[in-house]
Amino acid sequence: MSIPGLHLTQIGRGDFLLDPSRSLNTRNGDQLVETIAARLLQARAARLYYDLSDQSLIDPVYYAWLDMLARAMQAINVRMICIQMQPTAAFALSRFLQEKPRFETALDIDGWR
């Protein structure tokens, strides 16, 4: 399923992979979250893997988007796991993060499993 700026793919029973592209506009966060949640609920998803491999920097704006999505996932009982966070992104995020993020993290899908 293609959402503007995002690719949502089912990769197994209850598992979905969310792959953001460069055209992702986080200002449309509410609408994006609603579309993703609707698709995941429809498919009875249990886990959402968010691929961060192309995100070299996570700034407060991007983190706010991740946090919003993670809260929505909590609300519909889907575990959100961010995978392949780049060293530069982890470094930047660790500098302003004050508490444990609402999403889980893993090196990759296999690493989490």
Added chain:
Amino acid sequence: MVTRKISSEKLKELFGLKISGIAPELEASGIKYFCGDQRLMDPEEVADISLEFESLVVSLLGSKDPTDIQSPEFHALEFFFGSLSQQVLMRGGHVEDVVRYTQSLQLGLIDALSKASGIPFSESRTVLLYFTGIFNELIMAVFRAYLEERESTMQAQQAEIRETATPITEIWDGVLTLPIIGTLDSSRTMLVMEALLNRIAKDHAKAVVMDLTGVKSIDSQVSHHLIQMVRAVQLMGSDAIITGIHPEIARALVSLNIDFNNITTRASMSDGLKEAFSRMGITVSH
């Protein structure tokens, strides 16, 4: 390029000279400063550099404006002295050796030119001033080369220290160890963190054991750096385990109100490794 008015007759004569064959007379300075106890060069090398110097001086004196220190001919001379300085330093010589050689070469050159032409240049104030100006610039080139050499040596040493100060080892498939020894300040923490995060990505490490046995004291800033490092490791999806916290460090962390809620700690490196292995489903038996 501005061609300056040549005010002295002697200087005019100097610039109009057709010089050749003065290199052997210039060798004495090289022999004195480079072929002594230190044996920085052998006499053949001194003969070669004297010949090269003669050729460069001839080019400069015969150039359009021999007083122009921006001319290609002068830059070639500067380059010659810079390279010579580097060569001597690399062989264990001192910058003083090259400076004294350059000063001695100035006197030797004036003598050789006087002998070759029959004109007593050493009695001309303008000629002496001209050569003093030229050789002062050349000595500057020697010092510049010395400083560059020293700077690159220091950078290489610092890189080596950084490397040895952050010995990240993959002790098992997917398990990294990082013993931290000495003081953790902001700049070092950044270096350690950068190296560690890149290594996690490269080795696909699932667990990192950070051993603080070698850390004797900790302050507010350092503890926050440490927490930041642990957080970054966790964000990448690895497990961070801190080991070897001394009682004084534990007390300091409590008084600094550091939250260890989401951080796994173990008493020793061996316990930390056991924890890392058990999380990965690896059993180590005696």
